[in-house]
Amino acid sequence: MKTSLLVLFLLFSSSLFAFDLETARSQNKVCEEPTGYLKTLDPAIQADVDDINAKRKQKYQEVATAAKPQQELSVAAALMGKKLVDKYGACK
Secondary structure, three states: OHHHHHHHHHHHHHHHHOOOHHHHHHOOOEEEOOOOOEEEOOHHHHHHHHHHHHHHHHHHHHHHHHOOOOOOHHHHHHHHHHHHHHHHOEOO
């Protein structure tokens, strides 16, 4: 089931990164939280981070609802949060 949640999320993930997230990460302006959401370290990009987090929340909800059996939003977010932290590192 965890795999199916991840697969569903990855199908939707391309739309979550319109903001140049890779550049922001490389410049230490954002970091990944284990909750599945971004944390901004630069107030100048707070609106962009809020937008990405809102889109992530929407996708996590879709994934959680589509899972069999249905999962809580926090479960779907935490599963993806772990993957993102493993890939990019956690906030310090």
